[in-house]
Amino acid sequence: MTALTPGRGQAMRLAIAGRFAPLAARWKAFSATRFGSIVARTLGTNGAWIFLLLVALMFVFNFLAPGKFWTEFNVRTMAENVSVLLVIAVGETFVMATGGIDLSVGYVLLFSGVTSAQAMNWGGHDPTNSGWDIVLLGLAVALGSGLGWGVLNGLVVAKAKVPALIATLGTLGMSWGLAEILSNGQDLRYLPSIIGDMGTGRVFDKIPFVVIVAILVAVVGGVTLNLTRFGRYTLAIGSNQEAARRAGINVDRHLIKVYAMSGMLAGFAGFMSLAIFTTTTISGHANDNLQAIAAVVIGGTSLVGGVATVVGTTIGVCIPMVLFSGFTILGYQSFWRDVAVGAVLILAVYADQLRRRRRERR
Amino acid sequence: MAEPLLQARGIVKHYGHVEALRGCDFDVYPNEIVALVGDNGAGKSTLIKILAGSEQADEGEISLEGQRIHVGSPFEAMRLGIETVYQDLALAPDLDGSANLYLGRELMQPGILGKLGFLDNRSMRAGARKAFGELGVDLQNAQSAVANLSGGQRQSVAVARSVAWASKVVFLDEPTAALGVIQTARVLETVKRIRDRGVAAVLISHNMRQVLEVADRIEVMRLGRRVARFDAKKATIEQLVSAMTGGIAEEGAA
Ligand SMILES: Nc1ncnc2c1ncn2[C@@H]1O[C@H](COP(=O)(O)OP(=O)(O)OP(=O)(O)O)[C@@H](O)[C@H]1O
Ligand SMILES: [Mg+2]
Numbered sequence: 290m291t292a293l294t295p296g297r298g299q300a301m302r303l304a305i306a307g308r309f310a311p312l313a314a315r316w317k318a319f320s321a322t323r324f325g326s327i328v329a330r331t332l333g334t335n336g337a338w339i340f341l342l343l344v345a346l347m348f349v350f351n352f353l354a355p356g357k358f359w360t361e362f363n364v365r366t367m368a369e370n371v372s373v374l375l376v377i378a379v380g381e382t383f384v385m386a387t388g389g390i391d392l393s394v395g396y397v398l399l400f401s402g403v404t405s406a407q408a409m410n411w412g413g414h415d416p417t418n419s420g421w422d423i424v425l426l427g428l429a430v431a432l433g434s435g436l437g438w439g440v441l442n443g444l445v446v447a448k449a450k451v452p453a454l455i456a457t458l459g460t461l462g463m464s465w466g467l468a469e470i471l472s473n474g475q476d477l478r479y480l481p482s483i484i485g486d487m488g489t490g491r492v493f494d495k496i497p498f499v500v501i502v503a504i505l506v507a508v509v510g511g512v513t514l515n516l517t518r519f520g521r522y523t524l525a526i527g528s529n530q531e532a533a534r535r536a537g538i539n540v541d542r543h544l545i546k547v548y549a550m551s552g553m554l555a556g557f558a559g560f561m562s563l564a565i566f567t568t569t570t571i572s573g574h575a576n577d578n579l580q581a582i583a584a585v586v587i588g589g590t591s592l593v594g595g596v597a598t599v600v601g602t603t604i605g606v607c608i609p610m611v612l613f614s615g616f617t618i619l620g621y622q623s624f625w626r627d628v629a630v631g632a633v634l635i636l637a638v639y640a641d642q643l644r645r646r647r648r649e650r651r
Numbered sequence: 652m653a654e655p656l657l658q659a660r661g662i663v664k665h666y667g668h669v670e671a672l673r674g675c676d677f678d679v680y681p682n683e684i685v686a687l688v689g690d691n692g693a694g695k696s697t698l699i700k701i702l703a704g705s706e707q708a709d710e711g712e713i714s715l716e717g718q719r720i721h722v723g724s725p726f727e728a729m730r731l732g733i734e735t736v737y738q739d740l741a742l743a744p745d746l747d748g749s750a751n752l753y754l755g756r757e758l759m760q761p762g763i764l765g766k767l768g769f770l771d772n773r774s775m776r777a778g779a780r781k782a783f784g785e786l787g788v789d790l791q792n793a794q795s796a797v798a799n800l801s802g803g804q805r806q807s808v809a810v811a812r813s814v815a816w817a818s819k820v821v822f823l824d825e826p827t828a829a830l831g832v833i834q835t836a837r838v839l840e841t842v843k844r845i846r847d848r849g850v851a852a853v854l855i856s857h858n859m860r861q862v863l864e865v866a867d868r869i870e871v872m873r874l875g876r877r878v879a880r881f882d883a884k885k886a887t888i889e890q891l892v893s894a895m896t897g898g899i900a901e902e903g904a905a
Contacts, residue, residue, distance in 0.1 A: 517768035518757050521746075525754055528743035535705050535741045536755035537726035595745035 339587060339604050339637070343611065350615035357618050365497065371610045372503035373398075373565065375603060376558040378581040379510035380551030382602045385585050386514065387547055388527040388594025389446060389453035394555040395577030396465040397438040401559030402569045403468045405431035406477040419481040427484070431560035432553055438464055439552015443545030461578065468571065476568045488564035499561055506554065511599035523547060527594020580609065583630060587637045591645075608633060654717060656681045656851050657702070657733075657820055662711035664697055664875075671697040672708070673875040679820055684842060684852045686862040686883070689872035690895050695855050696738050698872070699822045703735040704728035715819070729755075732819030736826045738855075740809045744798035748790050749779030751797055752812050782811040787837035802829040810838055814845050821845060822853045827861070839865050859888045871895055 350358040357363070377394045384391040408430040409416045409423050416423050438460055445456040490498040514520035522543050525533040534540045562570060586592065587608060588601030613626040657679040664672040672694045679685055687695050700706040702713060704722035713720055715731060722728050728735070742751050753775045759765035776794075783790055788807040790800070797805055806829050813821050823842065827835040842852045842865060856862050862869060863883055871879040871894040879894035 513768075516770060516772075518759070518770055519768055521750060521754075521757060521770060525743040525746060525750070528745035529741065532741040532743050533754070535703075535725045535735070535737065537724075537729045538755050539726070591745075595743070 338640070339589065339601065339608065339633075342633070343604050343608050346608065346611050346615065350611065350618070354615070354618045358615060361495070363614060363618070365495070365500075367607075367610045367614050368500045369497050369565070371606050372497070372499045373558045373561050374577065374580055374584065375503045375606045376506050376561060377551075377555050377577060378584045378602050378606050379507055379599055380554035381581045381585045382510065382588070382590055382597050382599055383514065383523055383547045384453070384551045385582070385590045385592070386523045386527045386594055386597035387544060388530070389544070389548070390457065390582065391442060391548065391551045392454065392457040392578050392582075393438060393442060393460040393464055394551060394558075394581055395574045395579075396461050396468065397435050397552055397555040398559040398562065398577060399569070399571065399574045400438065400464040400468040400471075401431040401434040401556035402563050403472045403477070403571070404434045405556075405560055406480060406563060406569050407471065409481060410477060410479055415479050416481045417479060419483070421483065424481050424483050427481070427563070428560050431556045431563075433556070435556020435559065436549055436553040439549040439555070440545060442552060443548030446548060447541040447544035472569065472571060474571065476571050478568045480563060480567055484564045485567045488561075488567060499565055502561065506557075507599055507603050514597065514599055519543075519546075524595055524597065527591075527597070529595070581606075583609070583634050587630075587633055589637070589641075591641050592638060593645075653680055655679060655714075656716060658714045659698070659702060660712045662698065662701060662713075663709045664694075664701060664706065665709055671875055672701070672711075674711070675872065675875055676877045677702070677870060678880075679851045679853055680868070681851060682846060682849060683867040684846050684854060684865055686866035686869045687853055687855045687872065688857070688859070688862060688869060688891060688895060693872040693895070694875040695872055696824055697875075699735060699824050699853070699855065700737075702728075703733060703822055705735075705737075726755075729816065732817060733822070734813035734817035734820075735822040736806075736809045736813045736824060738824040740805055742797050742805060742809055745796050747794050747796055748783065748800070748808050749775045751808055752779045752782060752815065754812075756816065778815075779811075782815050783807065785837075786811050786841060787834055803831055803834055806830055807834060807838070810841065814841055814850075817845065817850050820851045820853065822855075824855045825857070826854070827856065827858075835861075859891055862891070863888065873897060 347359070377398060381391055381394060405427040409419065409427040442453075442457050442460055445451045445459070446453045449456075451459075487498055492498065492501060514523065522533065522538055525536070525538065526540055526543060530540055562574075566573075584605035585597075585602050586605070588598065588603070588605030590597035590601065609626055609630045612629045613623055616625045616629075617623050655678040657677075659675065659677040662672050662675045662677070663670075675694065675698055677687070677698060687698070689695050697706065701708045702722065704725045704727050707723070713722060715733075720731065722731070722733075725735075743754060746754070749772070758771040758774045758778070760769040760771045765771070780790075786807045788804055788811075790804065797808060800808070806826060810823065810826050813823070821842075823838075827838050830838060839861070842854060846852055854862070854866060863886065866883045869881040869883050869886055869891065870877055871881070871891060873895060878897075881890065881894075
């Protein structure tokens with residue numbers, strides 16, 4: 290542990306801490322109440338702050354662009370655009386909760402979309418008017434492709450003990466390359482019209498199917514992480530892998546399951562992406578992995594594992610989207626989003642570091 | 652004397668060039684508290700880790716109730732009724748006390764919910780409150796992560812965890828090192844209570860007065876070997892110290 294050098298840095302930190310102390314104290318008192326503790330645990334450690342940040346951003350953009358930002362159309366567009374990302378970010382949350390990382394998700398998504406589309410085009414037949422059998426075949430191939438990559442990631446990390454960063458960087462390259470080879474770099478555009486209908490369909494004419502599906506995935510993910518043994522083991526492994534092993538948990542098998550789940554969700558996201566864009570969008574997923582990781586980290590999941598919430602991740606997915614939409618509506622270059630997201634990301638990790646340091650000093 | 656409950660013979664363990672154990676023997680008899688003492692680096696923790704399955708011996712035999720056993724993993728040890736409080740505690744710091752107490756043995760919701768993997772946190776918390784209460788630990792905020800507890804409270808969590816589950820032997824590697832007076836007394840009381848329940852306890856400690864007070868027997872290690880055994884009622888601190896530091900001839904060598 291590096292010792293804190295007393296001086297300007299510390300003085301500033303203290304001043305900042307002092308400014309926020311009343312707020313922090315009030316939050317602490319609130320989270321000691323029964324209701325408060327439920328809220329606090331749902332939001333996680335960073336959760337309260339980033340939730341406030343999200344709300345504040347929405348207010349600011351609504352104030353700066355009245356009648357443009359906070360419209361049904363814009364909210365729906367934003368929700369639609371984050372739905373695919375949310376699905377892979379849920380899987381990434383579990384991986385990062387174990388103290389790992391999955392860099393491959395964006396390209397596994399792409400690979401699964403390509404194999405799924407090709408399966409539906411099998412034998413050169415035009416699937417446009419195909420029925421549910423072909424659609425389900427496509428879904429199964431997408432899920433299976435993702436699962437395969439996920440299991441491979443899990444085996445390499447858990448059994449071969451290759452660090453997750455490198456293991457999933459390797460499968461990133463492999464899935465990307467194979468997706469390009471299989472598709473010859475050409476987007477496949479012939480898909481069953483049922484799939485397109487799913488992508489554009491809405492409940493009550495308002496809420497897109499894909500958004501509902503993504504929310505369902507997030508709810509199931511959140512419940513699994515917080516209320517089930519699977520989630521408990523995930524957090525225990527991230528918290529202290531050796532302790533989990535000594536407690537009799539089969540750590541290797543659990544890690545394989547977690548990476549497999551992340552891969553399978555990426556495969557599912559690939560199928561969702563086919564539904565939304567009705568094509569394989571080969572060049573459209575270059576940053577998905579980094580966006581998912583950023584969302585998870587902004588959402589308060591600790592980089593070293595052990596602490597994670599899916600609610601946080603959901604907020605972490607929304608913040609970049611709100612920034613993007615807001616900047617675009619205000620006429621700024623959308624690259625300002627990347628600048629802002631980068632800053633938020635660093636702040637989120639800094640907050641996590643501060644928390645850990647405080648803890649270790651005891 | 653009765654048959655040993657747990658017996659280790661000729662255990663050898665290398666870490667690279669370091670020979671942590673060089674043919675170490677060790678015996679635990681039923682219904683006893685046996686203290687394992689020795690200087691820093693004598694190999695006590697290494698021996699415990701091997702008997703508890705978290706490390707593998709290079710050579711040697713282990714038997715439980717006369718049967719040769721292979722303790723390939725902590726899980727196998729736990730299944731045999733062997734529990735351990737490790738010197739480094741081995742808790743999951745981000746989880747709360749009850750999650751740690753039940754880690755690997757979670758209580759599930761009844762019925763279909765349990766089949767789906769849902770935890771019964773309420774029952775686990777109630778069980779944890781009782782287990783910690785017996786050790787004299789009052790966790791003000793039972794839902795607080797273990798990392799936020801004091802060193803002594805953390806140690807109590809680890810002790811509670813192993814005594815709650817042990818059915819044959821419990822190893823305690825310096826379980827009172829960070830504890831206050833009251834909590835130390837409670838842990839030692841607990842160790843006596845589990846002995847009376849029929850569970851043997853192996854206590855590693857550097858506190859010779861404590862050892863003489865609670866142990867029934869004492870085994871002394873030096874440089875990776877067992878060098879002496881004492882009846883705690885007859886031993887003196889001087890004898891223990893001289894065995895630990897090589898003042899007397901090695902067992903078997905004489
Ligand atoms: N993982 C390891 N890698 C390398 N050497 C080790 C390892 N574990 C233990 N050793 C070495 O084995 C020897 C015995 O260590 P051990 O921890 O068993 O001693 P100990 O009797 O428990 O001491 P203490 O009273 O200080 O806890 C020491 O020389 C130590 O350096
Ligand atoms: Mg030791």
